[in-house]
Amino acid sequence: MTDTPAALRGAVDLGALAARSRRADSGIATIDEAAFQELAQQSLQRPVVIAFISAASPQSEEMARTLEEVAASAGVGAAACDVDAQPAIAQAFQIRAVPAAVALIGGRPAPLFQGAATREQMVEVMGQVVEAARQMGAAEGLGPAGDAAPEPSEPPLPPLHQEAHVAIDRGDLDAAEAAFDQALRENPKDHEARAGRAQVRLMNRSRTADLAAVRRAAADAPEDVDAQLAVADMDVLGGQLEDAFGRLVELVRATAGDDRDRVRARLLELLEVVDPADPRVLRTRQALASALY
Known part of the structure; x- marks a missing residue:
């Protein structure tokens, strides 16, 4: 149902694009059922944590951002699930209130916390996630202490593309389109800018x-x-x-x-x-x- 994942670099993950369109104001992209299946597969090699959030709970969105930062520092994958948009996923994990967080380790769910958590608590829990993943042989790329081995970084985005991404993150889709327009004026053969502009226009038309x-x-x-x-x-x-x-x-x-x-x-x-x-x-x-x- 969805296409090859990409983050506004050429082809687009349509599920992620829909999530961005729904949540452009918050800057948080959420998963759908197809993306969840991909995360479950990824967890066979490296643990993944999922924050369950809702637009009705602003603190849940703040928790998701903090959890993502903590997970990244430990080399753990992270995602957010909007319980309003994806009730089936929330029900599968027996999520009864937000915020909440669950880890996927070796394809198996492990509840982390339900309710607010401090950054310090998240760091402690993340260490436990990494240790459990190492014991299960699902800690590819994680060092003995739970630190992630450095991964090859993507080439930096061209300045105008980066400007568009920053605008998308803050929910300013008009500014993002303007940045892609300028990129195309400077290089009419910039296919990624053309794809990015089409995606932003689609998001803008459909967000409400x-x-x-x-x-x-x-x-x-x-x-x-x-x-x-x-x-x-x-x-x-x-x-x-x-x-x-x-x-x-x-x-x-x-x-x-x-x-x-x-x-x-x-x-x-x-x-x-x-x-x-x-x-x-x-x-x-x-x-x-x-x-x-």
């Missing part, structure tokens, strides 16, 4: 959308171009790429003039969000060419 209302409007008015564009956005965020792309190809066939141009432009922009090597992108480009000519 009500999925049920969007789907209802599209079903009630199949000829309404704006309604169909909106539901295609939501389908892409949800990883339903074939539905989104197929909808817009058919809309290209059914429209003319300015409306057709708008639909074509939106479809091409949404294709930028996905890994260009994805076979669905190639098939859609071929279908679009057929619809146009």
Whole structure:
């Protein structure tokens, strides 16, 4: 359902993009069920801690940020789960209140704490997580004392890309788009900037959308171009790429003039969000060419 993970470097993890769109104001990206399965696999080699948070509990978001910092210093993976958006994951871990935290060690869950915790308590608990992981043979890259072996760092982002990422983290999607626009003015062949801009535009259009209302409007008015564009956005965020792309190809066939141009432009922009090597992108480009000519 989701695509190859990436953090606004080319192809995008659509589940993470949806989470960022929902939580752009807080700067915390949360996992979905597909991402959780990936974390469970990762925990076979290195422990992962998951902070359970809710928009109704500001202290839970602060806890998640602190836990991420503590985990990073110990070489442990970290993620956040929004219990409002992912009740099935919360139920699986028997989370009854937030904030809460659980570790995955060798694919097995280990409750850490439920309720507020100080940084000092988190550091102590993290040491226990690392020690348990070492005993289970699931501490790849962690030294004997629980310190992470240095990992190869990614090449630094170009300045304008970095500016866009900083803007995204503070929830200023307009500034992020402006930074990517400037990067493209300086280098029209900057494919990562083009993909980043498409992702930011998608986030901006969808951050306040009500999925049920969007789907209802599209079903009630199949000829309404704006309604169909909106539901295609939501389908892409949800990883339903074939539905989104197929909808817009058919809309290209059914429209003319300015409306057709708008639909074509939106479809091409949404294709930028996905890994260009994805076979669905190639098939859609071929279908679009057929619809146009």
